[in-house]
Amino acid sequence: MKVSGFTFLKNGSTLGYPFVESIRSALPLCDEFIIALGRCDDDTEALLNQIDDPKIRIIHTTWNDKMQDRGYVYGQQKMIAHFNCTGDWALYIEGDEVLHENEIESIRNNMEKYLDDPDTEAFYFDFYHFYGRPDQVGISGYRRAPRIIRNSIRSYAPDGLFFVVLDKNKRGRYPKARHAGGNIYHYGHVRNVAKMQEKINQVSQYWNEKPTPFPGYGDIDPAVIRPFKGTHPAIVSDWLKTDAEWEFTPNPNYRLTKRDKKVRLKLKIEEMLGLEISKKHYTDLDK
Template structure:
């Protein structure tokens, strides 16, 4: 299996190409890097990488800066690297993408299994983790693609398509026959310090709209909490230094919590969700030992006598289970005066209207749940804790 990628101006725009390459190398038999003529020391950086591994081959190109339509120059550069590959299968990552070493074996096994089939798929899709604002949050809306083709069978004639997000069959641009793997691409394109991110956004707009696009990028990196999920796992080892440096500007749970803090917590949970309620209760007591925690059942009337909603958080573990009328009625009854209201939504079955009845929503999957990421069930209590401002 070959690996392939392309890069230009890596240092000028802080593309983590070294981390990308190091995350691929153990998995592939060769790695082709298409290095575009750059305005910085990208050449020297890639040469240093080649000196560390005989697997790396370099091809060189000069970008056509006159191509500023639909990002087509990006697929053109991708295909230059693909054409230089020699393996029967080719694994593709962009310079701001990486693979986790814990999933290398699964990816390799899937490729080897497909290679033995009489009618193998033309491509393999990986689930995506789109980090945003730093290294602690991922995007969940449908338009942040849940999965994408990142391994292609070279005999299929697959070509990078459009702005290089995906691959299509040549010459008719047909969709490839693909298979979804339970492995992830870590996409760090929006995990940059704010000032670097604005510079990168401004640069990349030129590939769609030309140099004089005049697009305001000042608010392009704002956090929309309703679209975000706390990342629950570890990062690829090559990213260790970047993740550590990014702690200074990556969003923390305290920044997502409502400005006014809470002293106590009321957890609304049925018997079926008691294990999650108890896990959250334990977490709260560990991190906020002075907080009082109550667990209320859906059919119980009234509130604990000692509870003062004006100093408490309300956590609803039943938000997905109620129809709209019951949701609104219960919300109106319980919402009065709480410092913060939080809904747990494990399957994504909560409409935008219903989600707006809460200050925060703890989503546990990509909006396209069957194609994208899933938060492990054992991490849900920590997810809820983070939305309450607990750094856990």
């Protein structure tokens, strides 16, 4: 069994991504790791070269700044990296996401177990979306997503978040997936406030938006914040000490949006029924 890892990056240092930790966390699982690297104005490429692992292959790319439709440029860059993978399975991990060293064996075992099962097209992970500070998580968004895809099926990525499988030329569907046996630890919303502002400044154009001032992480409904009771991956410990945001103060004047109210209702329904009903971009084979 051969496993490919892949990601895309541009100005990872300037934007506060723990991308070195992210890639290092995935290397024990992968036989090769493909990076689609856009033109950078910082030391991102130098830091990638310092990892000094023969599994890594960098593909230099040019981002289409005219593509400003719902972040589709992310999907384009994701596909460039994916289409250069040569493994049986392809693991997609973003620059602010990290795998836990205690879960690598379980993930690998599942890929080996279902390698010859054509119905298993992908594996999904549970997500810890850290928010505001590293000892708490937000639960208002997606909580599971497929990040390993069988590399011999016709698939593409119209979005950075998910995959679409093409059974026929004109119609797509989400992949049939099983649980990977691990979690994705997502640190994008605990980068320090200045780095988050710089990210907003640089990427808003890809959503056809103008950058706005980032007031901090306090503008959020407290009902969607939960304490994190697990352990962080060891490889990200230094980044958490030096680069993560630890000051979090909820805005007492924050007013709930329509979306917040819908999320609160959904959480109440989940509590009443004992179900988890966040959006899924896969068909669950484990049910």
